[in-house]
Amino acid sequence: MPYFNKKVETLPRKELDRLKLKRLKSVVKQAYNVPYYRTAMKQSGIRPEDIKKLEDIRKLPFTTKDTLREYAPYGMLAVKLDDCVELHASSGTTGVPVTVCYTRNDIEVWSEVMARCLVMAGLTKKDIFQNPIPYGTFTGAFGFHYGAAKVGALVIPSGMGQSERQIQLMKYYGTTFISGVVSYAAHLGQVALNMGINPARDLKVRRGIFGSEMFTPGLKKKLAELWDMDVYDIYGLTEMCGPGTSSDCYLHDGLHMWEDHFFVECLDPKSNEPVEPEEYGELVMTTLTKEGMPILRFRTHDLAYLYDVKKCDCGRTHVKHSPIKGRTDDMFIISGTNVFPGQIEHVLMQNDKVGLNYRIILGKKGDMDKLTVEVESKEKLSDADKIALENKLQQELKLTLLLTPEVRILEPGTIPKDTIKAKRVIDMRGSQ
Structure with a gap:
């Protein structure tokens, strides 16, 4: 069973919870440097030292996209701007872009969690990894690039569009692994067929990892058949780091959330109370190690459930969530x-x-x-x-x-x- 960081990925549950609590206390202290969180916590009568157990996370204020937009672009920083080395923004098509700044260590953590996801999906140093995602302020391309480079794979930064050229690059360089969004991968498969190239027979792509949009098991199956490849689901959002907060293992039964870096809750979106395991609710996420812009209890609007299984058969102990069913705001x-x-x-x-x-x-x-x-x-x-x-x-x-x-x-x-x-x-x- 391949792991990128076996010790952490298989950490016993009690040790993982102790690490989560230690990091939760630390990130709350860090977030207290941010005017929004300091004001919100004071209004609720909460101080960082009041966080004594994992359940105390429910005392903390929520964060929304509107919050981040109100304080954009730098009002949510917990460090000086010159401590940040990179900036990314959401791919949203409406409203002020949600901007997130990264310290050098934030980039290293992002690379680490992405590497875990990619190795879990089967990426090795022997792979040729093609990244047909726009490079820019959108997080997607950089996350996959950083992770694949950390694994040691050969990265083709093919970037956005030029679909026929994407297929030509795959054929010429012998691409074995691709990333991106499932709808574009489906489009590339059709482009290949129109070019007289059967992706399942004439190309060497046998694994793909896709995120940024919801897709059902049925769509996953069709894509796998079109390319003759193993299809993996990856989850993430700009507010946490970008892609890489979780992904599925070879069992394709839920996505492992990297709990040493992200605290995930599953709440009833109306009552804000926790739902039972394997009951759908809204994923609410907290960064545990983010330096530049720590985010507490971010309302993702994504609907999923958390598994009531402490250890997966793949050996990983980090909690799994279901594929995203939909969004509280896309109904x-x-x-x-x-x-x-x-x-x-x-x-x-x-x-x-x-x-x-x-x-x-x-x-x-x-x-x-x-x-x-x-x-x-x-x-x-x-x-x-x-x-x-x-x-x-x-x-x-x-x-x-x-x-x-x-x-x-x-x-x-x-x-x-x-x-x-x-x-x-x-x-x-x-x-x-």
């Missing part, structure tokens, strides 16, 4: 019904005739809401087969959603692709 209401995009994806990806790309369009028909699901077919279909598939998916979605959507089958390659995050939901109700 949409259509005709009075609550719908998560993941519910729709789950239905679509069960069908062998469906491709990897889809989008959900929210519109109006008169005064009524209208839900339309557009999905690419795996191969070009006849008109009759299209209609049959549309009807079948419509009925299956109706059973799941308890409302009847319109389903449109599109030819492969019709839906525009994005290298960062696929825009799955388009709400046009305000413009109609």
Whole structure:
């Protein structure tokens, strides 16, 4: 069983909890240097020395994206600006960018947790690692690059876009491992086929690790078949470090959260109370070792559950969380019904005739809401087969959603692709 840091990854539970408490006390003292946290804690009558056990984390204030934007760009620093060596910002498409500054040690910790994730996914020094992610203020490319370099793999910093060139680089250099987002990996697979290159047969890519957007087991399975590769899920967010807070092991049954660096809670998003193990709630995260911008109890809005298993069969003791089911803020209401995009994806990806790309369009028909699901077919279909598939998916979605959507089958390659995050939901109700 490969580990990057076996001692820490397999640390006995009691030792891991002692380390977490020690680091929690330390980071709260560090965060007290930040005006927002100092004011919020004083208003609640809390001082750093009041944190005496792990459960005391619930005494601490929450942090939200709005908090970080209000104090942007440097108001959340716990150190002097000249102690920071790098800056990254969120990939969000709305609002002021969430900016995070890193000390040299923060970069080292990020590299370490990314290396753990990549080795857990099978990366070795012998691999040729292609990184088709935009290099810039977005954290993704740098996280994968730092981690792969720390492992000792040969990194191809291929960057954003130029999809045909990405395939050419894979073929020319013999790429064995790729990273990125699952929707772009699906697009690259289709580009390869259009170039007369079968990714499963003609390329050497046999492992991939993908994050930044939610994907269901069905989509994971289709991507694995397209490339003939083992597909790994990685989680992370700019506010913690970027990608690398957790990822899945070879068992593909939950993602290991690196608890020596991140304290994860799973809370009911309405009551803010902890939920039971294996009950869905919102992940709330605290950095335990961040120097530049320690973050306490960050509301991720990501819905998942924590496993009630103390040790995984892979040997790692760090808690696992489920793949992200959805977000507390991406649920949409259509005709009075609550719908998560993941519910729709789950239905679509069960069908062998469906491709990897889809989008959900929210519109109006008169005064009524209208839900339309557009999905690419795996191969070009006849008109009759299209209609049959549309009807079948419509009925299956109706059973799941308890409302009847319109389903449109599109030819492969019709839906525009994005290298960062696929825009799955388009709400046009305000413009109609």
